Amino acid sequence: MIYKIENVECLWPKLDRAYKFDAMQNRSVNTDATDPEGSYEVNLVLTAAQAKELAGKMRSEFTAQRKDDWKDWTPKSLDEVFKKDETGHYVAKITKKTYGDAGSKPKQYMLDGSPAAADFQLTSGSKIHIQFLIKPWNYAGKTGVGLRPTHIMVVELAERTSAGGGNPFADKAIGGNPFGLPDQATPSAPPPTSDIDDEIPF
Secondary structure (H helix, E strand, C coil), X not given: CEEEXXXXXXXXXXXXXXXXXXXXXXXXXXXXXXXXXXXXXEEEEECHHHHHHXXXXXXXXXXXXXXXXXXXXXXXXXXXXXEECCCCCEEEEEEEECCCCHHHCCEEECCCCCECCCCCCCCCCCEEEEEEEEEEEEECCEEEEEEEEEEEEEEECCCCCCCCCCCCCHHHCCCCCCCCCCCCCCCCCCCCCCCCCCCCCC
């Protein structure tokens, strides 16, 4: 099933290239587009109403696609489907593995309809339109429903913010010491929102 959400805030996008988790570094690192362990990812900040509607579509699609030998997928609450943050948002992870296919990268567009540059980096906190595939799965005796991004349009690009805080040694600065720079601005928290083919699709 193809599903769209418009004017939604996104978090921590990894869409400019494929990424994979490196256990040694304990973080995501970029990788080749043909790496079968690579994936593209973006998280969506959903209201309770949006999360409830999407979870319902996921459940109905699972029921429609379920094979006889599949275990049932029966989440009892939205919290079992999406992560809920401290502000009450539901965060839906939309991810697509490369499966070793260099052409699996989701397509991105600017607001005027033009394709985004190949190395375009969407920023966390941006507003987007997004189209994704709701895909039930069954693997190793487990079942679930995946959400795979296909197309993204940038509605409002958020300003890129620097990671980390300021210089922890600022109080030790003497004269022209370059470490005596002022603290960088702390990125602001996302604003609250509000229980259970190749053509541009927008």
